[in-house]
Amino acid sequence: MRWDQLAEDDCPVARALSVIGDRWAALILRDALRGVTRFDAFHARLGCSRAMVAKRLAELVDQGVFELRAYQDHPPRHDYVLTDRGRALGPIVMMMAQWSETWLPQRRSSPLRRRHKDCGQLFQPVLVCSECREPVEPGRVEYPDLAPSRRRATTDRQGQSA
Amino acid sequence: MRWDQLAEDDCPVARALSVIGDRWAALILRDALRGVTRFDAFHARLGCSRAMVAKRLAELVDQGVFELRAYQDHPPRHDYVLTDRGRALGPIVMMMAQWSETWLPQRRSSPLRRRHKDCGQLFQPVLVCSECREPVEPGRVEYPDLAPSRRRATTDRQGQSA
DNA sequence: AATATGAGTTTAATTATTGAACCCACTATG
DNA sequence: CATAGTGGGTTCAATAATTAAACTCATATT
Numbered sequence: 001m002r003w004d005q006l007a008e009d010d011c012p013v014a015r016a017l018s019v020i021g022d023r024w025a026a027l028i029l030r031d032a033l034r035g036v037t038r039f040d041a042f043h044a045r046l047g048c049s050r051a052m053v054a055k056r057l058a059e060l061v062d063q064g065v066f067e068l069r070a071y072q073d074h075p076p077r078h079d080y081v082l083t084d085r086g087r088a089l090g091p092i093v094m095m096m097a098q099w100s101e102t103w104l105p106q107r108r109s110s111p112l113r114r115r116h117k118d119c120g121q122l123f124q125p126v127l128v129c130s131e132c133r134e135p136v137e138p139g140r141v142e143y144p145d146l147a148p149s150r151r152r153a154t155t156d157r158q159g160q161s162a
Numbered sequence: 163m164r165w166d167q168l169a170e171d172d173c174p175v176a177r178a179l180s181v182i183g184d185r186w187a188a189l190i191l192r193d194a195l196r197g198v199t200r201f202d203a204f205h206a207r208l209g210c211s212r213a214m215v216a217k218r219l220a221e222l223v224d225q226g227v228f229e230l231r232a233y234q235d236h237p238p239r240h241d242y243v244l245t246d247r248g249r250a251l252g253p254i255v256m257m258m259a260q261w262s263e264t265w266l267p268q269r270r271s272s273p274l275r276r277r278h279k280d281c282g283q284l285f286q287p288v289l290v291c292s293e294c295r296e297p298v299e300p301g302r303v304e305y306p307d308l309a310p311s312r313r314r315a316t317t318d319r320q321g322q323s324a
Numbered sequence: 325a326a327t328a329t330g331a332g333t334t335t336a337a338t339t340a341t342t343g344a345a346c347c348c349a350c351t352a353t354g
Numbered sequence: 355c356a357t358a359g360t361g362g363g364t365t366c367a368a369t370a371a372t373t374a375a376a377c378t379c380a381t382a383t384t
Contacts, residue, residue, distance in 0.1 A: 006185065010269045012262035013192045013255055019266075020258075021185035023168065030175045034308055039362050049342045054363060075349040077361065085265045087300035091289040092261060093175055094303070095254045096182075100174035103247045104181075107172045117302040119294035126295075127253040130288050132281035133295070138249035140279040141256070146196055201331050211373050216332060237380045239330065 019063050020089060024048055024056045026096075032066070033090050037079035065089070094125040181225050182251060186210055186218045188258075194228070195252050199241035227251070256287040 007018035020026045024046060031045050043053045057080055060066045065086035068078040094114070101111050116123045129136050169180035182188045186208060193207050205215045219242055222228045227248035230240040256276070263273050278285045291298050 016258035023183040096178035121293040131283040
Protein backbone atom coordinates (compact mmCIF):
# COMPACT_ATOMS: atom_id res chain seq x y z
CA MET A 1 0.00 0.00 0.00
CA ARG A 2 1.23 3.41 -0.82
CA TRP A 3 0.98 6.71 1.01
CA ASP A 4 -1.59 8.24 -1.30
CA GLN A 5 -3.93 5.30 -0.96
CA LEU A 6 -4.40 6.06 2.70
CA ALA A 7 -6.49 9.04 1.74
CA GLU A 8 -8.97 6.66 0.12
CA ASP A 9 -9.18 4.40 3.10
CA ASP A 10 -12.46 3.90 4.80
CA CYS A 11 -11.04 4.46 8.27
CA PRO A 12 -11.04 8.03 9.55
CA VAL A 13 -7.78 7.47 11.39
CA ALA A 14 -6.10 6.39 8.17
CA ARG A 15 -7.47 9.44 6.38
CA ALA A 16 -6.18 11.74 9.08
CA LEU A 17 -2.81 10.06 8.74
CA SER A 18 -2.81 10.73 5.03
CA VAL A 19 -2.60 14.38 6.09
CA ILE A 20 -0.40 14.39 9.20
CA GLY A 21 0.96 10.87 9.42
CA ASP A 22 4.38 11.94 8.33
CA ARG A 23 6.92 13.26 10.75
CA TRP A 24 7.69 16.37 8.73
CA ALA A 25 4.07 17.22 8.08
CA ALA A 26 3.34 16.87 11.77
CA LEU A 27 6.31 19.01 12.78
CA ILE A 28 5.36 21.67 10.24
CA LEU A 29 1.93 21.70 11.79
CA ARG A 30 3.39 22.01 15.28
CA ASP A 31 5.37 25.05 14.24
CA ALA A 32 2.46 26.58 12.37
CA LEU A 33 0.31 26.28 15.48
CA ARG A 34 2.97 28.25 17.30
CA GLY A 35 2.88 31.02 14.74
CA VAL A 36 5.40 30.14 12.05
CA THR A 37 4.28 31.11 8.56
CA ARG A 38 7.38 31.40 6.36
CA PHE A 39 9.24 28.81 4.33
CA ASP A 40 12.63 29.62 5.74
CA ALA A 41 11.33 29.63 9.30
CA PHE A 42 9.88 26.15 8.86
CA HIS A 43 13.10 24.98 7.30
CA ALA A 44 15.24 26.42 10.07
CA ARG A 45 13.22 24.69 12.79
CA LEU A 46 12.77 21.35 11.10
CA GLY A 47 16.30 20.46 10.15
CA CYS A 48 15.26 18.53 7.07
CA SER A 49 15.99 19.27 3.45
CA ARG A 50 14.52 22.30 1.72
CA ALA A 51 13.05 19.98 -0.88
CA MET A 52 11.12 18.17 1.85
CA VAL A 53 9.79 21.41 3.33
CA ALA A 54 8.64 22.55 -0.10
CA LYS A 55 6.97 19.25 -0.83
CA ARG A 56 5.16 18.90 2.46
CA LEU A 57 3.99 22.50 2.46
CA ALA A 58 2.62 22.03 -1.04
CA GLU A 59 0.77 18.89 0.03
CA LEU A 60 -0.65 20.59 3.07
CA VAL A 61 -1.87 23.45 0.91
CA ASP A 62 -3.50 20.93 -1.44
CA GLN A 63 -5.17 19.27 1.50
CA GLY A 64 -6.57 22.55 2.72
CA VAL A 65 -4.55 22.69 5.92
CA PHE A 66 -2.75 25.85 4.87
CA GLU A 67 -3.73 28.64 2.59
CA LEU A 68 -1.36 31.02 0.89
CA ARG A 69 -1.57 34.65 1.85
CA ALA A 70 0.51 37.00 -0.26
CA TYR A 71 2.51 39.54 1.66
CA GLN A 72 4.33 41.07 -1.30
CA ASP A 73 3.81 40.94 -5.00
CA HIS A 74 6.88 41.50 -6.94
CA PRO A 75 8.87 38.63 -6.20
CA PRO A 76 5.65 36.89 -5.29
CA ARG A 77 5.88 35.91 -1.66
CA HIS A 78 3.35 34.50 0.73
CA ASP A 79 2.76 33.29 4.24
CA TYR A 80 1.51 29.81 4.90
CA VAL A 81 -1.52 30.45 7.08
CA LEU A 82 -3.52 27.72 8.78
CA THR A 83 -7.10 27.31 7.63
CA ASP A 84 -9.90 26.38 10.01
CA ARG A 85 -9.30 22.80 9.01
CA GLY A 86 -5.63 23.16 9.84
CA ARG A 87 -6.22 24.86 13.17
CA ALA A 88 -8.58 22.06 14.09
CA LEU A 89 -5.58 19.72 14.12
CA GLY A 90 -4.31 21.55 17.21
CA PRO A 91 -5.88 19.12 19.69
CA ILE A 92 -4.02 16.20 18.13
CA VAL A 93 -0.72 17.98 18.55
CA MET A 94 -1.61 19.01 22.09
CA MET A 95 -2.42 15.44 23.01
CA MET A 96 0.92 14.35 21.59
CA ALA A 97 2.74 16.84 23.76
CA GLN A 98 0.66 15.83 26.74
CA TRP A 99 1.47 12.16 26.24
CA SER A 100 5.17 12.88 25.93
CA GLU A 101 5.24 14.93 29.07
CA THR A 102 3.45 12.21 30.97
CA TRP A 103 5.07 9.10 29.55
CA LEU A 104 8.50 9.82 28.16
CA PRO A 105 11.59 10.69 30.15
CA GLN A 106 11.90 14.44 30.20
CA ARG A 107 14.69 16.24 28.45
CA ARG A 108 16.23 19.35 29.81
CA SER A 109 13.95 22.34 29.45
CA SER A 110 10.62 22.76 31.14
CA PRO A 111 7.66 21.90 28.96
CA LEU A 112 6.16 24.60 26.81
CA ARG A 113 3.34 26.22 28.74
CA ARG A 114 -0.06 26.81 27.16
CA ARG A 115 -2.59 29.38 28.17
CA HIS A 116 -6.31 29.02 27.51
CA LYS A 117 -7.42 32.40 26.22
CA ASP A 118 -11.00 31.83 27.40
CA CYS A 119 -10.16 31.45 31.09
CA GLY A 120 -6.70 32.95 31.09
CA GLN A 121 -5.05 30.07 32.89
CA LEU A 122 -2.15 27.82 32.09
CA PHE A 123 -3.62 24.43 31.35
CA GLN A 124 -3.20 20.86 30.27
CA PRO A 125 -5.40 19.37 27.58
CA VAL A 126 -7.82 16.76 28.90
CA LEU A 127 -9.90 14.48 26.75
CA VAL A 128 -13.44 14.05 28.04
CA CYS A 129 -16.55 12.19 27.00
CA SER A 130 -19.01 14.37 25.10
CA GLU A 131 -21.87 12.82 27.09
CA CYS A 132 -20.83 12.66 30.72
CA ARG A 133 -18.02 15.21 30.51
CA GLU A 134 -15.74 13.01 32.55
CA PRO A 135 -12.19 12.28 31.42
CA VAL A 136 -11.96 9.21 29.22
CA GLU A 137 -9.39 6.99 30.87
CA PRO A 138 -7.31 4.63 28.77
CA GLY A 139 -9.06 1.31 28.40
CA ARG A 140 -12.49 2.77 29.18
CA VAL A 141 -13.53 2.86 25.55
CA GLU A 142 -15.17 0.08 23.59
CA TYR A 143 -16.23 -0.28 20.00
CA PRO A 144 -19.67 -1.82 19.68
CA ASP A 145 -19.35 -2.14 15.91
CA LEU A 146 -16.35 -4.42 16.12
CA ALA A 147 -16.18 -8.07 17.03
CA PRO A 148 -18.36 -8.87 20.07
CA SER A 149 -15.55 -8.34 22.52
CA ARG A 150 -12.51 -6.28 21.71
CA ARG A 151 -10.31 -7.75 24.35
CA ARG A 152 -9.93 -11.36 23.61
CA ALA A 153 -7.20 -13.16 21.81
CA THR A 154 -8.54 -16.54 20.79
CA THR A 155 -6.50 -18.29 23.40
CA ASP A 156 -7.01 -15.88 26.20
CA ARG A 157 -4.40 -15.87 28.89
CA GLN A 158 -5.78 -13.20 31.10
CA GLY A 159 -7.44 -9.91 30.47
CA GLN A 160 -5.57 -7.01 31.91
CA SER A 161 -7.34 -4.49 33.97
CA ALA A 162 -7.17 -0.84 33.23
CA MET B 163 18.02 15.33 10.57
CA ARG B 164 17.26 11.67 10.82
CA TRP B 165 14.34 9.81 12.32
CA ASP B 166 16.20 8.55 15.36
CA GLN B 167 17.36 12.01 16.30
CA LEU B 168 13.79 13.09 16.92
CA ALA B 169 13.79 11.05 20.09
CA GLU B 170 16.55 13.31 21.41
CA ASP B 171 14.73 16.48 20.55
CA ASP B 172 13.85 18.88 23.27
CA CYS B 173 10.28 19.29 22.07
CA PRO B 174 7.70 16.89 23.47
CA VAL B 175 5.79 16.83 20.21
CA ALA B 176 8.93 15.74 18.37
CA ARG B 177 9.55 13.03 20.96
CA ALA B 178 5.99 11.74 20.62
CA LEU B 179 6.50 11.67 16.87
CA SER B 180 9.61 9.56 17.30
CA VAL B 181 7.18 6.93 18.57
CA ILE B 182 4.05 7.36 16.46
CA GLY B 183 5.03 9.84 13.78
CA ASP B 184 5.12 7.17 11.15
CA ARG B 185 2.03 6.09 9.29
CA TRP B 186 2.55 2.41 9.95
CA ALA B 187 3.33 2.85 13.61
CA ALA B 188 0.20 4.93 14.00
CA LEU B 189 -1.97 2.43 12.14
CA ILE B 190 -0.58 -0.44 14.18
CA LEU B 191 -1.51 1.51 17.26
CA ARG B 192 -5.00 2.14 15.93
CA ASP B 193 -5.52 -1.56 15.40
CA ALA B 194 -4.02 -2.46 18.75
CA LEU B 195 -6.43 -0.08 20.48
CA ARG B 196 -9.23 -1.98 18.77
CA GLY B 197 -7.96 -5.27 20.13
CA VAL B 198 -5.53 -6.66 17.57
CA THR B 199 -2.58 -8.47 19.11
CA ARG B 200 -1.11 -10.80 16.49
CA PHE B 201 1.48 -10.25 13.81
CA ASP B 202 -0.59 -11.63 10.98
CA ALA B 203 -3.66 -9.69 12.05
CA PHE B 204 -1.70 -6.43 11.97
CA HIS B 205 -0.27 -7.36 8.59
CA ALA B 206 -3.66 -8.22 7.13
CA ARG B 207 -5.17 -4.89 8.16
CA LEU B 208 -2.27 -2.67 7.27
CA GLY B 209 -1.55 -3.69 3.71
CA CYS B 210 2.15 -2.97 4.02
CA SER B 211 5.03 -5.38 3.76
CA ARG B 212 5.64 -8.02 6.40
CA ALA B 213 9.12 -6.63 6.89
CA MET B 214 7.62 -3.28 7.81
CA VAL B 215 5.20 -4.80 10.29
CA ALA B 216 8.03 -6.74 11.93
CA LYS B 217 10.23 -3.68 12.13
CA ARG B 218 7.63 -1.32 13.51
CA LEU B 219 6.38 -3.82 16.06
CA ALA B 220 9.94 -4.36 17.26
CA GLU B 221 10.45 -0.61 17.61
CA LEU B 222 7.22 -0.19 19.49
CA VAL B 223 8.23 -2.96 21.87
CA ASP B 224 11.58 -1.23 22.41
CA GLN B 225 9.79 2.00 23.13
CA GLY B 226 7.59 0.37 25.70
CA VAL B 227 4.34 0.79 23.79
CA PHE B 228 3.81 -2.95 23.49
CA GLU B 229 4.93 -5.81 25.61
CA LEU B 230 5.20 -9.39 24.50
CA ARG B 231 2.92 -11.90 26.16
CA ALA B 232 3.64 -15.52 25.27
CA TYR B 233 0.62 -17.58 24.35
CA GLN B 234 2.46 -20.76 23.45
CA ASP B 235 5.95 -21.96 24.03
CA HIS B 236 7.03 -24.45 21.51
CA PRO B 237 7.26 -22.55 18.48
CA PRO B 238 7.56 -19.50 20.69
CA ARG B 239 4.60 -17.25 19.95
CA HIS B 240 3.34 -14.13 21.62
CA ASP B 241 0.69 -11.47 21.55
CA TYR B 242 1.63 -7.84 21.23
CA VAL B 243 -0.18 -6.29 24.18
CA LEU B 244 -0.36 -2.56 24.81
CA THR B 245 1.32 -1.31 27.96
CA ASP B 246 -0.08 1.55 30.03
CA ARG B 247 2.14 3.83 28.05
CA GLY B 248 0.75 2.45 24.83
CA ARG B 249 -2.86 2.64 25.90
CA ALA B 250 -2.28 6.26 26.88
CA LEU B 251 -1.80 7.03 23.20
CA GLY B 252 -5.49 6.32 22.66
CA PRO B 253 -6.59 9.95 22.98
CA ILE B 254 -4.28 10.97 20.16
CA VAL B 255 -5.81 8.39 17.86
CA MET B 256 -9.33 9.34 18.95
CA MET B 257 -8.66 12.98 18.18
CA MET B 258 -7.39 11.99 14.75
CA ALA B 259 -10.59 10.13 14.02
CA GLN B 260 -12.61 13.01 15.38
CA TRP B 261 -10.81 15.50 13.16
CA SER B 262 -11.33 13.33 10.10
CA GLU B 263 -15.00 12.92 10.75
CA THR B 264 -15.42 16.64 11.17
CA TRP B 265 -13.14 17.99 8.49
CA LEU B 266 -12.64 15.48 5.73
CA PRO B 267 -15.21 14.37 3.19
CA GLN B 268 -16.74 11.18 4.45
CA ARG B 269 -16.24 7.90 2.73
CA ARG B 270 -18.93 5.30 2.54
CA SER B 271 -19.45 3.61 5.86
CA SER B 272 -20.71 5.26 8.98
CA PRO B 273 -17.98 6.21 11.42
CA LEU B 274 -16.91 3.69 13.99
CA ARG B 275 -18.90 4.26 17.16
CA ARG B 276 -17.22 4.45 20.55
CA ARG B 277 -18.78 3.75 23.89
CA HIS B 278 -17.54 5.22 27.14
CA LYS B 279 -17.54 2.36 29.60
CA ASP B 280 -17.89 4.70 32.57
CA CYS B 281 -21.20 6.22 31.49
CA GLY B 282 -22.28 3.63 28.98
CA GLN B 283 -23.02 6.10 26.21
CA LEU B 284 -21.81 6.47 22.68
CA PHE B 285 -19.60 9.54 22.65
CA GLN B 286 -17.27 11.85 20.82
CA PRO B 287 -13.93 12.81 22.32
CA VAL B 288 -13.78 16.45 23.39
CA LEU B 289 -10.63 18.25 24.42
CA VAL B 290 -11.15 20.52 27.40
CA CYS B 291 -9.04 22.85 29.51
CA SER B 292 -7.83 21.24 32.73
CA GLU B 293 -8.64 24.46 34.61
CA CYS B 294 -12.02 25.68 33.46
CA ARG B 295 -13.23 22.39 31.96
CA GLU B 296 -14.53 24.15 28.88
CA PRO B 297 -13.70 22.90 25.40
CA VAL B 298 -10.54 24.42 24.01
CA GLU B 299 -11.50 25.92 20.70
CA PRO B 300 -8.96 26.17 17.90
CA GLY B 301 -7.08 29.42 18.14
CA ARG B 302 -7.90 29.91 21.82
CA VAL B 303 -4.49 28.73 22.95
CA GLU B 304 -1.40 30.86 23.36
CA TYR B 305 2.16 30.09 24.30
CA PRO B 306 3.52 32.57 26.83
CA ASP B 307 7.03 31.14 26.52
CA LEU B 308 7.32 31.93 22.85
CA ALA B 309 7.90 35.25 21.17
CA PRO B 310 5.70 38.00 22.70
CA SER B 311 2.97 37.59 20.13
CA ARG B 312 2.42 34.34 18.28
CA ARG B 313 0.31 35.80 15.56
CA ARG B 314 2.18 38.25 13.45
CA ALA B 315 2.26 37.73 9.78
CA THR B 316 3.17 41.20 8.66
CA THR B 317 5.50 42.26 11.45
CA ASP B 318 8.88 41.13 10.35
CA ARG B 319 12.01 39.68 11.81
CA GLN B 320 12.20 40.17 15.54
CA GLY B 321 15.01 38.49 17.34
CA GLN B 322 13.58 35.58 19.24
CA SER B 323 15.65 32.43 19.34
CA ALA B 324 13.51 29.80 20.97
C1' DA C 325 2.72 -37.66 3.62
C1' DA C 326 0.87 -33.37 2.51
C1' DT C 327 -0.98 -29.14 3.64
C1' DA C 328 -1.69 -25.34 6.78
C1' DT C 329 -0.53 -21.83 10.39
C1' DG C 330 2.02 -18.20 12.65
C1' DA C 331 5.77 -15.38 12.69
C1' DG C 332 9.01 -13.84 10.83
C1' DT C 333 13.68 -13.07 7.35
C1' DT C 334 15.90 -12.36 2.84
C1' DT C 335 16.50 -10.21 -1.50
C1' DA C 336 16.35 -7.32 -5.49
C1' DA C 337 13.84 -3.57 -7.29
C1' DT C 338 11.56 0.67 -6.43
C1' DT C 339 10.75 5.13 -3.85
C1' DA C 340 11.77 8.64 -0.73
C1' DT C 341 14.91 11.72 1.38
C1' DT C 342 19.08 14.18 1.91
C1' DG C 343 22.79 17.72 1.29
C1' DA C 344 24.60 20.75 -1.48
C1' DA C 345 24.56 23.63 -5.05
C1' DC C 346 22.04 26.41 -8.02
C1' DC C 347 18.38 29.91 -9.69
C1' DC C 348 15.47 33.96 -9.70
C1' DA C 349 13.70 38.47 -8.49
C1' DC C 350 14.42 41.75 -6.02
C1' DT C 351 16.78 45.08 -1.93
C1' DA C 352 20.50 47.08 0.50
C1' DT C 353 25.25 48.51 0.85
C1' DG C 354 29.63 50.54 -0.70
C1' DC D 355 27.31 50.94 -10.70
C1' DA D 356 28.89 46.33 -8.69
C1' DT D 357 28.44 43.29 -5.20
C1' DA D 358 26.28 40.89 -1.57
C1' DG D 359 22.16 39.48 0.78
C1' DT D 360 17.29 37.64 1.30
C1' DG D 361 13.27 34.78 0.57
C1' DG D 362 11.66 30.94 -1.61
C1' DG D 363 12.29 27.69 -3.99
C1' DT D 364 14.31 23.65 -7.73
C1' DT D 365 17.73 20.21 -9.39
C1' DC D 366 20.67 16.42 -8.96
C1' DA D 367 23.54 12.54 -7.48
C1' DA D 368 24.06 9.69 -3.45
C1' DT D 369 21.96 7.33 0.31
C1' DA D 370 18.28 5.31 3.03
C1' DA D 371 13.68 3.29 3.48
C1' DT D 372 10.08 0.40 1.70
C1' DT D 373 8.00 -2.98 -1.16
C1' DA D 374 6.43 -7.61 -3.08
C1' DA D 375 7.41 -11.99 -3.33
C1' DA D 376 9.65 -15.89 -2.01
C1' DC D 377 11.69 -18.47 1.59
C1' DT D 378 12.44 -20.49 6.47
C1' DC D 379 11.27 -22.94 10.58
C1' DA D 380 8.51 -25.46 14.05
C1' DT D 381 4.50 -27.45 14.90
C1' DA D 382 -0.64 -28.86 14.00
C1' DT D 383 -4.16 -30.90 11.18
C1' DT D 384 -5.91 -34.00 7.56
